[in-house]
Amino acid sequence: MEHSGIAPVGRGIATNLLIGENFRVKFIYGQYEGANVALLFNPRFEGSPHIIFNSLVERKWGQEERKENSPFRRGKNFTLMFTTTPTAYKVGRRHHYTFQHRLPPEHVRFLEMDGDVKLEAVSWEGGGSYWNRLTALPGWGASRMY
Template sequence: MAFVPAPGYQPTYNPTLPYYKPIPGGLRVGMSVYIQGVANEHMKRFFVNFVVGQGPGADVAFHFNPRFDGWDKVVFNSQQDGKWGNEEKKRSMPFRKGAAFELVIMVLPEHYKVVVNGDPFYEFGHRIPVQLVTHLQVDGDLTLQSINFIGGQPAPSPGPMPNPGYPGPGKHNQQPCNLPCMEGAPTFNPPVPYKARLQGGLVARRTIVIKGYVPPSGKSLVINFKVGSSGDVALHINPRLTEGIVVRNSYLNGKWGAEERKSSFNPFAPGQFFDLSIRCGLDRFKVYANGQHLFDFSHRLSNFQGVDTLEIQGDVTLSYVQI
């Protein structure tokens, strides 16, 4: 069963190094790049480059370069016409050797905003126009788990788009939901417990994306798709970390149904990040984790369109929710 990412959310899972790939639709203000990985035990340095084109001598609009060299620091720079610009640095190291991390680089009008493990870290002012950036490059002493390009749908324009060979990730957002769709704006680092209204209800082919982190001491978390007026739960997802299982169920007319426990793997582990995509189909929910099929859950609530609330609670830190 193929994983189909929702528009506006373009992930790559377990990419190999060196990574040097086009940014879908090119870079735009409003986009965010999420990089999840693990720093090597003997890490010395790694880098992330926002590149204009591909190949030797390409300009680098933003160079992000953590260095473990006895004077632990992170270096920021740009390169134009083969020459590095004025180096900026921060003598603080937000990465730990051997530890998982989540690096978010947000493209804002005035600068790149760097966030590490949910904490703002640095802002680097633009030296090269954002719209010229076409590729992302990552390499160094780390293992990549995922690279996710989020948002950045192009503004309507009769003129040519940069990189016409790569359609914008938001291309289908205004079309009928014959492709996976998401209705709401993304929420970054929301507090837990989390509760949000699903505007328009849970229509077929709607996809909800949840990215988060399970703390090392985590024991359990819950994700509920509810009917607000009745309290019915169409889908209850309950990773039980101490048991190593992901329980699914429904709560209808005041009663819990039969539990389902079998899954192809378990992405919810203490000290690890997860990336969950939950797609509502005509007859079932299709759930993927880190790009792999996790489980299906057949609809038990006949009017699943009445589901209008998403709740998340328990031992979890949320980094991104898109409904």
């Protein structure tokens, strides 16, 4: 189901996850191939653990931003929190990482997660209208490995 976007200033999402190998979280505009991706969050474990941030705008990926010293470890549970400000997405309870908006966040309609991760819980924080209108794409489940 698609909803009208509302500016997501100061709202957050937290997910409890168990990591296998690799996974991605996307904040996307539509449920179709080539839809704009406002935020790609992609922890990687090859070499030194790091996180890739990016956006897909009009079917073209932007310049990747690589953040070193990822706190994520294979096989470990963690809580992941995203907060949206007027200028950027902030990731982590203490906002360890910042990714400046390349697309207006108020047009994000869906949250997508894929990869080798077991989703245990999702909570929408703050009670604001934006996060209440964000839709998790089909296939999310408490016992499924992605």
